[in-house]
């Protein structure tokens with residue numbers, strides 16, 4: 001498959017007339033300057049695909065329905081109500097609608113941090129039904145999916161799972177690992193667009209001994225993600241129980257490594273930042289969610305300067321727009337420090353794609369990386385007058401015309417997408433939505 005791009009915005013410069021070729025798995029095998037051949041898919045202006053390194057697809061059902069009052073913790077109650085209503089069938093339909101919204105916004109890869117594994121009473125489905133629902137949804141709409149199957153054992157440090165959390169749990173790290181290996185085998189025939197990673201929910205939900213088991217027994221090449229210090233309460237509980245910060249707990253359990261991605265990393269000490277920097281870990285910032293939930297603004301520049309690679313995620317999917325996440329990252333830095341240009345537009349675009357590496361893949365458009373691209377409208381009221389090198393500071397998902405995943409173009413109608421989302425969300429709430 002060949003894809004020709006008239007103008008490719010990459011690494012802070014505009015490259016003209018690039019011709020890419022990929023193999024049957026969608027991996028780049030050549031990248032040259034050439035005139036457009038007749039047998040190529042032709043794009044006008046394009047950027048490398050964005051990786052959504054942190055998503056909970058079903059949280060999309062909460063969008064615009066939680067804003068009248070409350071805190072992070074009352075929002076979580078609403079989220080648990082949605083989680084209770086999921087079945088393999090409605091989860092598949094909702095996830096497909098959400099993945100389609102992501103593709104249309106420019107996310108070409110999604111890492112789904114997935115913890116709704118079992119039936120509401122905790123009984124196991126027969127054949128990884130919830131995980132297959134996600135895989136089937138991704139295959140249907142054509143997004144690249146990494147299932148970050150999540151170990152979730154306790155309701156808080158030293159606390160049993162609550163009834164609402166029962167369907168998340170596997171009982172112990174070793175039983176979670178058994179299910180993980182079984183799922184790995186079950187997904188073997190799903191194709192190159194579906195891969196299996198792993199996650200531990202947080203130090204709140206996985207005891208230190210179980211963290212150690214996972215560090216020892218999860219294969220070393222598997223990407224591992226964890227929520228880290230999103231709220232000050234998590235730090236307080238960790239210090240009370242362990243006498244150390246959540247980052248220190250992960251470090252002492254042997255989890256800090258280049259395969260680790262820490263999600264949010266909002267409330268860190270200088271010691272935490274140094275530990276993460278020395279480990280070669282990734283950090284996944286989710287600016288729209290962190291703003292929505294009132295989490296705070298994490299030390300993005302300090303982490304980068306310490307050696308951590310940043311990437312971005314849409315997390316609760318109250319916003320599905322990689323451009324707004326990138327702008328939110330830089331805006332948070334500017335508001336926090338009262339300085340402009342904390343990240344250059346070129347750095348922001350790099351951050352937008354670095355989720356591929358956080359999810360265990362090569363960067364898109366590099367040798368061995370996927371031929372994943374986002375075609376942009378050449379002119380809109382948002383980007384008119386913009387230097388293309390600075391488009392990270394002006395574009396939105398509304399400027400995305402088509403996405404290309406593994407050399408295959410994907411596009412859909414906005415009204416059809418909205419209808420599908422509304423129908424699948426109405427199904428979750430079992431009501432006609434207003």
Ligand SMILES: [Zn+2]
Pocket residue numbers: 054056113227263315316
């Ligand atoms: Zn999350």
